[in-house]
């Protein structure tokens with residue numbers, strides 16, 4: 001078992017990474033839970049992982065009730081959020097009731113926002129069950145639901161009491177979802193650690209086979225990097241924006257193709273290739289650097305080419321992105337592999353050049 005600590009100005013909490021973490025519920029869970037616990041999960045994850053959590057809670061003497069939500073990004077909205085509030089009210093949850101998010105990033109983001117707002121703030125614990133949520137969304141306190149006009153538009157910064165990343169859960173994850181999470185793993189290497197990039201190149205086959213210790217090391221390194229970045233810049237006023245590498249292009253792909261058709265991680269993978277091309281265009285990366293990134297993404301069974309889209313659509317989607325600041329589109333670029341920077345003065349012509357292979361209109 002590996003432990004990390006996240007420290008922000010207002011909070012300090014552990015991330016536990018390992019296998020069969022409920023076996024240590026007395027030390028890993030009990031200290032972070034109130035007497036009453038609301039477990040919130042979805043229809044896919046609950047049948048797989050709810051019984052073991054319930055047994056652990058019973059063993060450590062906690063009262064609990066469960067709220068099971070429909071599964072999918074399409075349900076990450078105010079209607080489903082209301083189902084959480086309904087369940088909390090019906091069970092007379094108090095402000096000190098601990099909410100547990102048991103599921104992937106959709107559950108984690110929604111439960112986090114419910115916790116941030118229920119009675120002006122209830123404690124919550126993240127039990128992420130997808131690779132993406134273990135390396136990214138469960139750490140750092142960004143919580144949100146979608147609005148019909150934009151993804152993650154309604155939310156709050158709200159940190160959990162603890163994060164339990166049980167790697168055993170990943171065995172049941174559909175392979176496409178596992179790969180999508182691997183896109184975020186590769187992202188960390190590209191934005192901040194060239195050594196980790198070489199390590200990933202060496203170990204990708206073992207990672208894809210979910211070899212326990214290699215997987216633990218990768219998740220640990222990602223959480224460590226995220227914890228460092230969030231510790232330095234909780235509210236994304238500076239370096240935290242580097243975590244959006246590939247995301248401005250990626251969000252455009254997700255929006256154009258319809259959320260759910262391209263998984264977030266898949267869109268980010270193709271987006272990172274475009275971020276590499278942009279970095280090449282600016283004279284920072286070489287074509288060989290980009291090829292190296294493409295090979296690694298392919299080894300993780302990820303797409304490396306964006307779907308066809310017109311330049312107008314690209315720009316329209318990218319201007320809608322939350323990362324737009326004062327009307328300026330900002331891109332995370334790579335000064336070299338393992339070192340990210342922000343660039344806000346990318347013109348239309350430059351974009352047209354980079355996106356030329358994806359444009360479906362002259």
Ligand SMILES: NC(=O)c1ccc[n+]([C@@H]2O[C@H](COP(=O)([O-])OP(=O)(O)OC[C@H]3O[C@@H](n4cnc5c(N)ncnc54)[C@H](O)[C@@H]3O)[C@@H](O)[C@H]2O)c1
Pocket residue numbers: 042044045048071072073076103104105106107109129130131132133136137138139140141142143152169170171172173174177180264
């Ligand atoms: N808060 C943040 O900082 C942050 C960062 C990145 C992404 N996100 C958000 O995370 C969401 C994506 O998260 P995700 O990729 O985990 O998707 P997800 O939560 O939709 O999970 C993917 C699918 O796998 C299922 N699943 C989950 N765990 C499983 C398991 N162990 N075995 C079998 N099936 C399982 C889910 O029910 C779902 O069908 C998006 O909404 C995105 O906006 C948030």
Ligand SMILES: [Zn+2]
Pocket residue numbers: 136184247264268
């Ligand atoms: Zn992402």
